[in-house]
Amino acid sequence: MDGVVVRRVIPSDNSCLFNAVGYLMEHDQHKAPELRQVIAVAVASDPVKYNEALVMRNDENQHCYCLGAIELSILSEYYGREIAAYDIQTTRCDLYGQSKGYGERVMLLYDGLHYDALAMSPSDNAPPDFDQTVFTVNSDGTIGPVEGLVLNLVKDAQRKRRFTDTANFTLRCGVCQIGFVGSKEAVQHAQATGHINFQEYN
Numbered sequence: 001m002d003g004v005v006v007r008r009v010i011p012s013d014n015s016c017l018f019n020a021v022g023y024l025m026e027h028d029q030h031k032a033p034e035l036r037q038v039i040a041v042a043v044a045s046d047p048v049k050y051n052e053a054l055v056m057r058n059d060e061n062q063h064c065y066c067l068g069a070i071e072l073s074i075l076s077e078y079y080g081r082e083i084a085a086y087d088i089q090t091t092r093c094d095l096y097g098q099s100k101g102y103g104e105r106v107m108l109l110y111d112g113l114h115y116d117a118l119a120m121s122p123s124d125n126a127p128p129d130f131d132q133t134v135f136t137v138n139s140d141g142t143i144g145p146v147e148g149l150v151l152n153l154v155k156d157a158q159r160k161r162r163f164t165d166t167a168n169f170t171l172r173c174g175v176c177q178i179g180f181v182g183s184k185e186a187v188q189h190a191q192a193t194g195h196i197n198f199q200e201y202n
Helices: 016-026 032-045 068-079 146-159 182-193
Strands: 004-008 055-058 063-066 082-087 093-096 104-110 115-121 170-173 179-181 198-200
Touching: 004 146, 016 032, 016 068, 016 104, 016 115, 032 068, 068 082, 068 093, 082 146, 104 146, 115 146, 170 182, 179 182
Parallel strands: 082 104
Antiparallel strands: 004 115, 055 063, 082 093, 104 115, 170 179, 170 198
16 A cells, blocks of 8 residues: 555553454454453463563453563454554664564554554545555565554654653652652652552752
8 A cells, every 4th residue: 555654542541452353353443341251261361471570450451460571462463464563762673473474464553551443544634544554574574665654653753853752851749748769769659658649840
């Protein structure tokens, strides 16, 4: 397809990874419940591979909630396609499923907190119905010219600082007004105090 690479924004509802993958694989942004279950079953079926050090509990949904890399690896295997996750801050691409010999690839964009879908569209303002989200992997392991277009989009987003640096951003506790640098300090404070209301500030 000729056209442009577009960022399809997925709602920020704590399910963006799942809904972005659902959109890329099935053009459905409401796959989170089903794909969370896929993760839970995969983790439960191989407790040695997915040990407690890698798995955290998501008490709200009573599902196992795994770190993003584990989820993407499992979802790549579930769909039988490679998943490329581009990180805006570093412009790094993590490729899941590349050693499996899959013939197709989809692409995600990660901003430090949130995942969106990447698609090829006839134009910037074309509706999502025209999106191409699945790309053939060539014998050289690439998906052709679209990779260069994606990298340009990622580098442009980096130049415009469209990412969250979770190691260095500043947060303030909404309860006691104490300031923190990075998510690690805020998590430690939340565990020690039970405070969970944080706002980013400059």
